Amino acid sequence: MTVLAVSDLTKRYRRGGKPFAAVEAVSFEIGQAQTLALAGPSGSGKSTIARLVLRLLEPDAGRIEFEGADFLALSGAALRARRAKLQMVFQDPLAAFNPRATVARVLDDPLRIHGIASHTERPHRIAALLERVGLDAGLAQRAIHEISGGQRQRVAIARAIATRPSLIVLDEAVSALDVSVRGRILELLLDLQSQERIAYLFISHDLGVIRAVAHRVVILDAGRIVESGDARAVIADPQSAIGKALVAATPRLNRNRP
Amino acid sequence: MTTLLSIRDLAVRYRGDGLAALKGISLDVEAGERLAIIGESGSGKSTLALVIAGLLAWGAKIDGCIDWFLPTDADARGSKDRQASAINSSTPRLGRDIGFIFQDPSSSLDPVMPVGRQIAEVARAHLGIGWQDAFAIAKSLLERVRLPDPDAILRAYPHQLSGGQRQRVAIAAAIAAGPKLLIADEATSALDTIVQAEIVALIRRLVAEDGMTLLFISHDIALAATLADRIAVLRHGELIDLGETNQILDAPRHVYTRALLDAHLGLDAAPLLDRRGAQS
Numbered sequence: 001m002t003v004l005a006v007s008d009l010t011k012r013y014r015r016g017g018k019p020f021a022a023v024e025a026v027s028f029e030i031g032q033a034q035t036l037a038l039a040g041p042s043g044s045g046k047s048t049i050a051r052l053v054l055r056l057l058e059p060d061a062g063r064i065e066f067e068g069a070d071f072l073a074l075s076g077a078a079l080r081a082r083r084a085k086l087q088m089v090f091q092d093p094l095a096a097f098n099p100r101a102t103v104a105r106v107l108d109d110p111l112r113i114h115g116i117a118s119h120t121e122r123p124h125r126i127a128a129l130l131e132r133v134g135l136d137a138g139l140a141q142r143a144i145h146e147i148s149g150g151q152r153q154r155v156a157i158a159r160a161i162a163t164r165p166s167l168i169v170l171d172e173a174v175s176a177l178d179v180s181v182r183g184r185i186l187e188l189l190l191d192l193q194s195q196e197r198i199a200y201l202f203i204s205h206d207l208g209v210i211r212a213v214a215h216r217v218v219i220l221d222a223g224r225i226v227e228s229g230d231a232r233a234v235i236a237d238p239q240s241a242i243g244k245a246l247v248a249a250t251p252r253l254n255r256n257r258p
Numbered sequence: 259m260t261t262l263l264s265i266r267d268l269a270v271r272y273r274g275d276g277l278a279a280l281k282g283i284s285l286d287v288e289a290g291e292r293l294a295i296i297g298e299s300g301s302g303k304s305t306l307a308l309v310i311a312g313l314l315a316w317g318a319k320i321d322g323c324i325d326w327f328l329p330t331d332a333d334a335r336g337s338k339d340r341q342a343s344a345i346n347s348s349t350p351r352l353g354r355d356i357g358f359i360f361q362d363p364s365s366s367l368d369p370v371m372p373v374g375r376q377i378a379e380v381a382r383a384h385l386g387i388g389w390q391d392a393f394a395i396a397k398s399l400l401e402r403v404r405l406p407d408p409d410a411i412l413r414a415y416p417h418q419l420s421g422g423q424r425q426r427v428a429i430a431a432a433i434a435a436g437p438k439l440l441i442a443d444e445a446t447s448a449l450d451t452i453v454q455a456e457i458v459a460l461i462r463r464l465v466a467e468d469g470m471t472l473l474f475i476s477h478d479i480a481l482a483a484t485l486a487d488r489i490a491v492l493r494h495g496e497l498i499d500l501g502e503t504n505q506i507l508d509a510p511r512h513v514y515t516r517a518l519l520d521a522h523l524g525l526d527a528a529p530l531l532d533r534r535g536a537q538s
């Protein structure tokens with residue numbers, strides 16, 4: 001089943017007075033419990049696509065179908081209801097919160113806003129969410145500045161899954177984490193995917209990470225798709241110039257020895 | 259091989275009573291080698307870079323010693339004599355003896371000064387030359403770091419350049435006075451993979467051409483291995499492993515080094531998706 005279908009998505013900005021396309025005629029689909037990765041050099045349009053899909057930005061052209069509905073046509077209560085099914089995790093996802101806000105407060109918001117649990121139920125739900133992402137329920141009363149980067153990313157994932165989404169957009173969500181922590185967060189994402197059938201739009205500049213977790217990959221250059229397909233097949237034998245450059249630039253432990 | 263600097267029992271505390279950011283560090287850096295310092299965040303990599311460069315925040319408490327064996331001016335004229343100098347008697351000068359490249363080039367570049375002038379200033383300050391000669395050096399450095407149209411870039415301001423171009427300018431400024439030691443602290447971590455590989459290749463070439471010693475600091479063991487002759491591993495402020503790159507990669511002595519290697523997600527490792535049969 002297709003969760004997200006994007007077609008001919010285009011977003012233009014002006015630069016030096018002239019219009020240029022940050023995203024141009026981009027189309028892709030993501031099925032249930034599938035991970036589609038977006039790769040490409042800096043400025044290739046990955047985050048712009050993420051923001052368009054989340055409707056944090058309005059496109060100049062194109063269609064976004066989410067769970068079978070015309071997502072761009074939705075507004076008001078219908079949009080709010082559908083938004084609960086579409087969540088996001090960014091590189092520093094709790095940056096928008098007051099650092100003194102507690103973990104409980106961060107997780108209470110989505111439960112309250114989307115009417116998922118009553119006031120009295122919420123503490124139990126929050127404890128269950130924390131356990132779901134491998135954290136101690138006792139962490140709920142800590143301020144977010146008092147927990148580690150890896151714990152913060154788990155809280156962000158707990159917040160994202162609170163509304164039982166069908167799709168999570170992850171923009172460089174593991175890029176700032178230490179490698180040991182990164183591995184465990186990726187494992188958690190895979191667990192949640194297989195158990196709750198969540199699809200991921202997974203943005204990363206690191207092909208090693210993409211290859212580890214993504215089913216398919218789309219490679220972008222200057223706002224356009226230059227190549228796409230099975231993640232392993234594309235990374236093993238890229239056809240586009242940018243795909244080849246990305247693969248060649250990825251450091252390897254058993255090559256390029258001095 | 260001659261030793262460029264010798265670190266003995268180095269410890270650093272940022273606050274008098276606080277935890278040590280570095281402790282018990284003993285390490286010889288050989289002249290002309292490329293030494294990588296790796297470790298996870300907070301392990302003390304930047305603290306080590308800063309204390310070597312003499313840039314540590316005022317108020318930090320430093321124990322132990324760093325002895326430098328910089329060639330004297332007599333060496334520069336051809337003599338083989340080397341003179342040892344203790345850290346507190348004759349500290350090496352940042353800019354002249356040590357070039358430093360930071361993760362964020364904006365932190366070393368002045369946003370309101372054309373980049374040509376910033377590079378020229380380093381050359382002028384340390385080489386005792388006039389502005390005209392200094393600008394000529396700046397222009398040839400912009401060519402050496404492979405920036406297109408050096409004449410235009412000389413007059414550009416940092417914000418007019420991309421992140422990768424700014425890092426090239428910062429590298430040009432760092433090497434403008436011909437330092438013996440180049441320290442790169444996560445110099446490519448803010449860049450995309452393709453630009454990162456270009457900057458690493460640039461650093462490799464410049465270090466070879468000028469016979470500089472390189473301290474390459476990174477959290478990425480695979481990236482460090484593409485450049486380094488030796489790798490030092492820091493953890494919780496301690497130097498827990500040190501060896502030739504091949505030895506560290508093929509036969510790490512410390513379990514933590516092994517764990518770092520295992521956590522690397524390479525292009526040839528079995529994908530996590532397979533390891534757990536989660537493919538749908």
Ligand SMILES: Nc1ncnc2c1ncn2[C@@H]1O[C@H](COP(=O)(O)OP(=O)(O)OP(=O)(O)O)[C@@H](O)[C@H]1O
Pocket residue numbers: 013014022040041042043044045046047048049205450
């Ligand atoms: N609000 C904006 N106004 C003008 N140009 C923009 C705006 N947002 C993005 N851009 C431009 O659109 C292009 C795509 O940017 P985007 O942030 O999507 O890249 P990215 O692939 O996410 O890059 P990175 O890997 O650096 O995060 C870039 O050229 C960027 O400068």
Ligand SMILES: Nc1ncnc2c1ncn2[C@@H]1O[C@H](COP(=O)(O)OP(=O)(O)O)[C@@H](O)[C@H]1O
Pocket residue numbers: 272273279297298299300301302303304305306315
């Ligand atoms: N200016 C500072 N004041 C106080 N503590 C600091 C300062 N800089 C770093 N530290 C602490 O010193 C330790 C080592 O930090 P750092 O050298 O920056 O590590 P790395 O570069 O490996 O991430 C950490 O515990 C960090 O919090």
Ligand SMILES: [Mg+2]
Pocket residue numbers: 046047048
């Ligand atoms: Mg981005």
Ligand SMILES: [Mg+2]
Pocket residue numbers: 303304305444
């Ligand atoms: Mg650091």
